[in-house]
Amino acid sequence: MSKVIAVANQKGGVGKTTTVMNLGAGLAGEEKKVLMIDLDPQASLTLSMGYREPDKLEYSVTDILIREVNDEDIPDELGIIHITEYLDLLPSNIDLSAIEVSMVNAMSRELVLRSYIEIVREKYDFILIDCMPSLGILTVNALACADSVLVPVQAAYLPVKGLQQLIRTIHTVKRRLNSNLEFEGILFTMVDRRTLYAKSIVTNVNEVYGKSIPVFQIEIPISVKASEISMVAKTIYDYDPKGKAANAYTELTREVLRHGC
Numbered sequence: 001m002s003k004v005i006a007v008a009n010q011k012g013g014v015g016k017t018t019t020v021m022n023l024g025a026g027l028a029g030e031e032k033k034v035l036m037i038d039l040d041p042q043a044s045l046t047l048s049m050g051y052r053e054p055d056k057l058e059y060s061v062t063d064i065l066i067r068e069v070n071d072e073d074i075p076d077e078l079g080i081i082h083i084t085e086y087l088d089l090l091p092s093n094i095d096l097s098a099i100e101v102s103m104v105n106a107m108s109r110e111l112v113l114r115s116y117i118e119i120v121r122e123k124y125d126f127i128l129i130d131c132m133p134s135l136g137i138l139t140v141n142a143l144a145c146a147d148s149v150l151v152p153v154q155a156a157y158l159p160v161k162g163l164q165q166l167i168r169t170i171h172t173v174k175r176r177l178n179s180n181l182e183f184e185g186i187l188f189t190m191v192d193r194r195t196l197y198a199k200s201i202v203t204n205v206n207e208v209y210g211k212s213i214p215v216f217q218i219e220i221p222i223s224v225k226a227s228e229i230s231m232v233a234k235t236i237y238d239y240d241p242k243g244k245a246a247n248a249y250t251e252l253t254r255e256v257l258r259h260g261c
């Protein structure tokens with residue numbers, strides 16, 4: 001059994017990419033075979049994994065989607081970068097921004113990524129999709145092929161309004177395209193427990209959403225080391241293994257494993 005988790009929030013800078021990278025590495029560390037898909041034309045995940053010139057990569061997720069749109073065969077492993085024995089990356093680059101336009105007229109345009117996932121999912125225990133900060137067609141594609149959606153929320157501004165819109169989209173996708181879609185949970189990121197503001201946001205989100213959507217007990221603390229990992233192209237476990245962010249991501253990994261497939 002494998003599980004496809006879309007990491008989504010239309011707000012940028014909430015910790016989606018950081019979470020995909022460290023949850024991916026965490027699961028791989030538990031000897032789960034993991035594929036991380038960068039579905040953001042900004043390619044932050046690809047850059048953070050050390051591919052500093054994504055535009056020069058021979059293949060990216062865009063090539064996969066174009067082949068799917070054109071109903072062409074996809075050679076085995078096309079575009080896949082092996083990071084470690086257990087961790088693979090399907091990178092992205094700016095070409096991905098053009099595909100949104102070419103997908104407009106594609107048949108079943110919401111299900112393009114799903115056809116690909118159906119082919120590769122048997123090779124992996126977990127597939128994590130790093131979504132772009134919008135609720136456009138690419139994010140809908142991710143939600144349409146996911147088993148669950150993990151929603152990072154930065155506990156530094158009042159997120160309620162944006163969350164409502166996201167949750168509405170998730171429900172629509174579930175109703176129309178993917179009845180299997182569940183919530184993996186809301187994950188608070190960059191939490192500064194010293195501030196009353198962060199505490200009140202956590203309380204508020206728990207009150208408003210906690211009954212209908214699972215909220216992870218574990219919170220990712222704000223951490224200078226965590227903010228540096230994309231620059232040094234290391235996971236938090238390699239960069240600051242004993243730090244509080246590494247501990248939190250280890251806990252998150254355990255919780256995701258407990259949820260099971």
Ligand code: ADP
Nearest residue numbers: 012013014015016017018190221222223226227
């Ligand atoms: P998104 O993918 O949602 O846009 P990122 O994962 O890129 O968000 O994170 C946004 C910014 O916040 C990045 O500069 C990242 O390094 C930083 N960041 C992520 N997690 C933490 C954390 N726990 N503490 C401090 N900074 C963080």
Ligand code: MG
Nearest residue numbers: 016017040044
């Ligand atoms: Mg990102």
